[in-house]
Amino acid sequence: MSxxxxxxxxxxxxxSKQGLNHKHxxxxxxxxxxxxxxxxxxxxxxxxxxxxxxxxxxxNLFASDPQDxxxxxxxxxxxxxxxxxxxxxxxxxxxx
Amino acid sequence: xxxxxxxxxxxxxQKKVDSEIRIEPNDWMPEEYRRTLIRQISQHAHSEVVGxxxxxxxxxxxxxxxxxxxxxxxxxxxxxHGLYLYSAVETLGADREQTIDDLHSGKAKYSxxxxxxxxxxxxxxxxxxxxxxxxxxxxxxxxRCSYGPYARxxxxxxxxxxxxxxxxxxxxTVLAQGTxxxxxxxxxxxxxxxxxxxxxxxxxxxxSKHSKQSMKWKIKRFSNDDLRQQFVDVTVPxxxxxxxxxxxxxxxxxxxxxxxxxxxxxxDEFWQVVEGNGPCNFDRIKARKDAKEKGMWVRKAASAxxxxxxxxxxA
Ligand SMILES: [Fe+2]
Ligand SMILES: [Fe+2]
Numbered sequence: 187m188s189x190x191x192x193x194x195x196x197x198x199x200x201x202s203k204q205g206l207n208h209k210h211x212x213x214x215x216x217x218x219x220x221x222x223x224x225x226x227x228x229x230x231x232x233x234x235x236x237x238x239x240x241x242x243x244x245x246n247l248f249a250s251d252p253q254d255x256x257x258x259x260x261x262x263x264x265x266x267x268x269x270x271x272x273x274x275x276x277x278x279x280x281x282x
Numbered sequence: 283x284x285x286x287x288x289x290x291x292x293x294x295x296q297k298k299v300d301s302e303i304r305i306e307p308n309d310w311m312p313e314e315y316r317r318t319l320i321r322q323i324s325q326h327a328h329s330e331v332v333g334x335x336x337x338x339x340x341x342x343x344x345x346x347x348x349x350x351x352x353x354x355x356x357x358x359x360x361x362x363h364g365l366y367l368y369s370a371v372e373t374l375g376a377d378r379e380q381t382i383d384d385l386h387s388g389k390a391k392y393s394x395x396x397x398x399x400x401x402x403x404x405x406x407x408x409x410x411x412x413x414x415x416x417x418x419x420x421x422x423x424x425x426r427c428s429y430g431p432y433a434r435x436x437x438x439x440x441x442x443x444x445x446x447x448x449x450x451x452x453x454x455t456v457l458a459q460g461t462x463x464x465x466x467x468x469x470x471x472x473x474x475x476x477x478x479x480x481x482x483x484x485x486x487x488x489x490s491k492h493s494k495q496s497m498k499w500k501i502k503r504f505s506n507d508d509l510r511q512q513f514v515d516v517t518v519p520x521x522x523x524x525x526x527x528x529x530x531x532x533x534x535x536x537x538x539x540x541x542x543x544x545x546x547x548x549x550d551e552f553w554q555v556v557e558g559n560g561p562c563n564f565d566r567i568k569a570r571k572d573a574k575e576k577g578m579w580v581r582k583a584a585s586a587x588x589x590x591x592x593x594x595x596x597a
Contacts (some may be wrong), residue, residue: 193585195372212435213369215378217588229362233442252309 195244196222200236208240219243299500304430307373315499318492319429320374321390322501324381327367329393332385332566334360336400337409345403352449353406359442366435373431386571388558395478397560404457404464404471410450412472412479412517418443419513420483423503432501451520458524465525472521473529480544481552483510489549514542 193215199208211230216222222241230236250258266272275282291310298305305311334357341357344350368378384390395413400406421443424436457468484490484506496502504512521528532545554560 212366212438213372214365217585218591220591221584221588229365232359232362249308252306 193217196241197244197247198226198230199240199242200230201238202236204237208238213244299428304433305428306430316374318496318501319432320371320376323367323371323432324376325391327364327371328385328390329396330360330364330367332392332396332570335566335569336396336398337406339400340403340406356410356446356449359446363439363442366438370431370435382574386567386574388567391556393482394552394555394560395482396566397555397562398474398478399561402467402471404454404467405475407450407453407457407468408471408475410446411454412475413482414443414446414450415517416479416482416513418447419509426503428500454526455524458526469526472526476529477547480510480547483513485549511541514544518542
């Protein structure tokens with residue numbers, strides 16, 4: 187173990203304040219989760235950007251295939267009736 | 283899945299770029315686009331890291347505690363910038379450690395500005411004001427670079443950079459208003475860093491070999507000469523305001539164009555420094571190599587600590 191590349195890559199997620207969700211901010215290498223969190227604090231929250239940190243080993247992230255994204259997301263493209271703007275509401279109706 | 287020809291893929295890619303859709307790590311991209319980004323981002327990362335050295339020189343000798351805390355915070359930011367950029371390089375499938383070894387072997391370059399020495403405290407002012415100032419000019423358009431991870435890293439970097447330039451300008455302002463000796467020290471730092479700062483934007487447009495393709499791929503948004511002009515236009519009035527003189531006898535305001543005209547850059551000096559013959563090239567690379575070797579025990583200790591912690595958990 188002499189290079190940082192021998193350490194796993196971690197994806198870093200930060201909650202900027204209570205009530206908001208954690209958001210992906212970047213990645214780093216560290217030998218374990220504890221050090222990944224400490225390093226993430228030093229690198230990604232130097233200006234009070236966060237109150238909570240998640241780290242996930244990049245190996246454990248699975249992603250949809252961008253090459254197939256058109257077909258993959260097609261089912262939702264064709265269903266305009268899922269949006270409120272699809273419906274006619276008579277004039278004079280409010281609170282709907 | 284249906285077969286798509288390379289030409290189709292390339293056309294589709296260019297269309298995405300043209301319509302300002304960002305390219306993400308798993309998206310198809312031309313090999314040359316990938317190679318260009320790996321080269322550019324890793325050299326940018328190296329510049330952030332090597333860039334810590336000229337300023338690190340003054341951390342222990344800052345004139346007071348406030349200046350010391352500020353300089354330390356600034357240099358620490360540059361380490362962070364290096365990390366954001368090495369992470370962006372890794373999203374392209376490059377091996378981070380390999381890019382660092384390329385720096386150590388001299389194969390990969392870094393910004394030539396960091397090969398100049400910093401013999402006086404005023405140099406901390408000149409670097410923040412001019413070098414970070416020029417870096418900001420270069421980096422702001424990169425926030426809209428076509429490659430998502432690079433653009434996002436640049437957004438973080440740019441947010442942090444603005445204090446870097448201000449603290450430098452503050453140092454210069456205070457010295458320029460100080461004793462005659464202090465003012466002379468500020469002027470001397472400006473004299474030494476002005477031309478190297480202009481060189482940071484790279485060769486003239488007609489000499490710049492990667493520019494055209496990078497513009498087409500929207501990695502680059504403005505040409506070297508345009509950015510350099512912009513830098514001169516904003517910096518000259520700042521120097522005037524604090525009573526310092528730009529060391530260029532040919533510098534003059536052109537009423538018609540609304541820009542400053544400036545003298546010829548010594549490109550021979552620029553290429554000498556790029557080729558490794560600047561005043562500090564040897565020291566900079568040696569410091570980086572030493573850091574890797576002498577820091578080895580820290581990385582080993584971190585690994586051993588993690589292993590122990592894991593063993594304790596399973597026990
Ligand atoms: Fe930086
Ligand atoms: Fe900076």
